[in-house]
Amino acid sequence: MPQELEPLSPEQLLGALDARGWETLRKRLQQSRFRRSFHLGAEERAYLRHQGLARVVQEAQGFVLQRLAPARPPRDGKQTPYRGHPVFVAQHATATCCRKCLGRWHAIAAGAALTTEQQHYVVAVLAWWLAESVGQSIEALWPGRQRQLF
Ligand SMILES: [Zn+2]
Numbered sequence: 001m002p003q004e005l006e007p008l009s010p011e012q013l014l015g016a017l018d019a020r021g022w023e024t025l026r027k028r029l030q031q032s033r034f035r036r037s038f039h040l041g042a043e044e045r046a047y048l049r050h051q052g053l054a055r056v057v058q059e060a061q062g063f064v065l066q067r068l069a070p071a072r073p074p075r076d077g078k079q080t081p082y083r084g085h086p087v088f089v090a091q092h093a094t095a096t097c098c099r100k101c102l103g104r105w106h107a108i109a110a111g112a113a114l115t116t117e118q119q120h121y122v123v124a125v126l127a128w129w130l131a132e133s134v135g136q137s138i139e140a141l142w143p144g145r146q147r148q149l150f
Pocket of ligand 1 (some may be wrong): 077094095097098099100101102
């Protein structure tokens with residue numbers, strides 16, 4: 001099992017979902033009472049603060065790869081707990097929790113493995129939500145590079 005995935009570059013992440021794309025999606029999600037009801041709890045917030053945004057987004061890459069990317073993910077529809085990790089909360093908040101939700105909200109059809117680009121998109125959605133939930137800029141993912149890029 002690949003635990004240490006190469007972090008997404010700004011080009012990969014923002015290429016998959018830029019600020020404008022996130023803004024559009026964020027507004028759609030806000031229209032759902034269910035989706036907007038998800039917020040980080042004290043424990044998930046503490047974990048995120050302790051690990052840092054970059055590390056948690058890297059973990060998101062692993063979850064996406066293992067739990068969403070297969071054509072038929074194990075326990076699909078029930079694979080994402082509601083609590084216990086900031087990424088899980090982010091997945092429910094952004095409708096990236098299972099293949100059915102990916103299909104309904106993100107037009108990613110179930111039944112086929114996610115492409116690399118689709119995986120990057122899902123990770124980008126999660127990264128935007130997580131950054132916003134702790135009041136950080138997405139640029140916090142790439143300390144030291146922000147001056148050249150943003
Ligand atoms: Zn779902």
